[in-house]
Amino acid sequence: MFHPLTARIDAILRDTFSALGLPTAHACAVACGRPELADFQCNGAMPTAKMLGRQPRDIAAALTAHLSTRPEFFAVSSAGPGFINMRIAPSLLAEAAAELLHDEHLGVADQGHGQLAVIDFGGPNVAKPLHVGHLRSLVIGESLRRMLKAQGWRVIADAHLGDWGLQMGMLTSALRRRQPELPWFAPVFQAAGQVAAPVTLDELERLYPAAAEACRVDPERMAEARADTAALQAGDPGLRDLWRALRTLSLQAQQRDFSALGVTFDLLLGESDVQPAIAPMIEDLCRRGIAVESDAALIIDVARPGDGKALPPLLLAKQDGASLYATTDLATLLQRTAQLGAKRVLYVVDQRQLLHFEQVFRAAAKAGWSADVELRHIGFGTVNGVDGKPYKTRQGGVARLADLLDAAVEKAAERIDDSGYGADLAPAAKADLARQVGMAAVKFADLSGDRLSGYVFDLDRLVSFEGRTGPYLQYACVRIRSVLRKAAESGEVVGAAVPEVRAECELLLACLAFPEAVAEAVRLYQPGVLAEYAFGLAQRFSRFYAECPVLGAAIVTQRASRLAMCHLTGMVLARSLELLGIDVPERM
Incomplete structure (x- = not known):
């Protein structure tokens, strides 16, 4: 232990x-x-x-x-x-290092004890491609998912899809205008089993912005969209079937982006999945006097004595009875606590949603649903271009996430070719290396530093094999593995890590700080703490490697000790990167 x-x-x-x-x-x-x-x-x-x-x-x-x-x-x-x-004393460092090396969890303590933590991140809208604004939620959320699991929490990651709002009415009404003969719009809909969507993915992604713009400038189009939304939510069988087809088509593309980023979801539930729970929830809140009428709408007063500034009430339902984003979030939170039994519910969502989540959390507390549950909004800043402004395409539009990731992989491939890394790899292996390096560049940049601060997305800098970058850390891991592989080939034995000089002591001290780095990263919900730790460990190893010959050490016991230090450092650094969601190539 x-x-x-x-x-x-x-x-x-x-x-x-x-x-x-x-x-x-x-x-x-x-x-x-x-x-x-x-x-x-x-x-x-x-x-x-x-x-x-x-x-x-x-x-x-x-x-x-x-x-x-x-x-x-x-x-x-x-x-x-x-x-x-x-x-x-070196003897204590040697003893602690041996314990760490043989601990299956590398010293990370069990904090969760099998309790449930739900992480809500990603939050894509159906019918829209993932864009640069989804990047940080996905990368930070995945890292927190991994770290909480390492601490013994039972984790459910839920994307919480936006699949039930006005955008669906905009889409279906636009399709009705374009192709009124489609079976979904027939006066009496005849279900025909599993039917493909009437558009391709590319058409769908062009259709939505055009429909949204038409609704913005034309009141008649907006009225049609609202009518379709109301009919869908009321259970119109044709619109429900069309909605399922469009949802499936959109999710296929989004899941490809999730996979490219190495993001795993346990649930892909949407706002639609909680709709049956909304009416009973509102009835309960009204009966207990928690939800009250105000200007013909339903609200929950969430202000508290001592608030520094007035906090607006949570709007639960509009005058027409329509439920809102807050309504859906409150009902989803109730399910996560009352039905799933979550002890932590974390929302990895843009910092601009701070007020919204404060209202939802206070409403849940007022309703008595979160007495022993930690509710936390994990906010974050924006991804910026080199001009310091929110990242845009060259044409000035919002960048698609898939395009952003493709650009990172292409830049990584260029850098690999220029550097000579992977020269002996087959084309497929070299392409996989470029993918791993590109994703490491994106993720480490996203996770480094304070998540509340924005960061500059500069591919030339991010894919560098030097400095504070993901590829630099990958290379450190690969170099350690190369040393250990050469040692094994020459019959060298990995012994016990017994430090003799200062560089060795500093390296072991850095390795021994790993469990505390993970604990602090989770305590603050700041993966940047672990990212900074990993970079510091890689630097310590670089100094050690420069000052302390490993395979070139003259004494057998010294070689065995330094190989043990390489082995421990490699394990800790690789585990750090794994918790950050970064893959380590076998060779570079």
């Missing part, structure tokens, strides 16, 4: 504080912000001194003297007003 290094040091500090008759409230360590000075630092002497009315330097000196006798530390010193700096 793996025992985190920080937990071990904290236990030693508590013992030391107790041995000196000091309270242990502040007996804890943090990684030192200046690794050239120490590995860990304890700042507990100062608050402890304040509690006792003593001098912090005196307490720090006593603690330092006591800690210096412990075999777990190579060196302990005090500095400034009472900081305690600690260098970890």
Whole structure:
């Protein structure tokens, strides 16, 4: 069983504080912000001194003297007003590294204990192609799905399709005008089993924007679209059958994009799937006085005393009785908590939806549906072009996601050819390498940094094999595997990782920080924490590899130890990339 290094040091500090008759409230360590000075630092002497009315330097000196006798530390010193700096002994690093290497979870603790977490991400609309605006939701959501599963949560990923709104009425009414003879529009619809959609995917994707524009400028067209929407939602058999055909056609294309990004959904439910639950939900909310009439509409007052600014009520139903986006989300949330038993429900949706989710979450709390459930909106910023503005095509339109991903793969193929990587690969393998590198470039750029900040989508920079990029991390993994493969071919043995020089100690310290990086990334719902960790680990390995010959080491035991360090680093780095949703090629 793996025992985190920080937990071990904290236990030693508590013992030391107790041995000196000091309270242990502040007996804890943090990684030192200046690794050239120490590995860990304890700042507990100062608050402890304040509690006792003593001098912090005196307490720090006593603690330092006591800690210096412990075999777990190579060196302990005090500095400034009472900081305690600690260098970890190589023997403790070797022991912890061996534990980490043999832990099947690489030290990631079970936080979920089999409880259910539902992640709502992607959110595509039926009849529209996925575009650049879907990228961040898909990439961040998939990474969080993987990390929560690693922590022992039972995870359900749901795309929550937009398949029940006005856009469906716009489509069907446009088709009715174009081809009124279609069987779905007959006065008495005769179902004929599974019937293909009356348009191709390309036609569908052209039809919707044209229909939407016509409805925008022509009140008559909008009235037709609203009439078809109402008929569809009321159960018109012809429109229902046509809706299913269009939904299936659209989903086929969207699932290809999901697959290209390596995104997995457990459910592909849409707004339509929750419609039967809406009327009973509204009836219950009205009966309990939670939903009330206001200007002939139904609302839920979600304002609370102490709000810094007025929070508008949640609009549950319009004057005509039509349900809304908020209605659907509230009913879906009720199903996820009451029927599925979710303990966490996460919505990976654009930050501009912050107010909407605050209203929905407060309405759910007011209804008593989320007392022991964590509800969280995981917002994010925009994907920007090199001009700093939201990413557009050269023609000024919204970029299709498939086109964006194709461009990344093409750029990766160019960079691979220019660099000479994969020169000995067959064409199919080389194409697969370009796909892996292109996707790594896109994903790492998307996940790096604070998700609330936007980022610049610059393919020339993103597919570089140098710097803070996905391909750089892939190459680090491949290089480690190459070293281990050559070692095996020459009969070298992987031994125990026993550090002797500073670069080796720093590499093991970086590996041992992996479980905490995952825990922090999940705590903050920030995959960027793990992305930054992975980049730092790759840099540490690069310094180690430059300063510490592995296969070229003169002593057999030293070669075995350094191979163990390569092995552990390769496992941790590959697992980090896996949790970020990034594939690692076998060769480059």
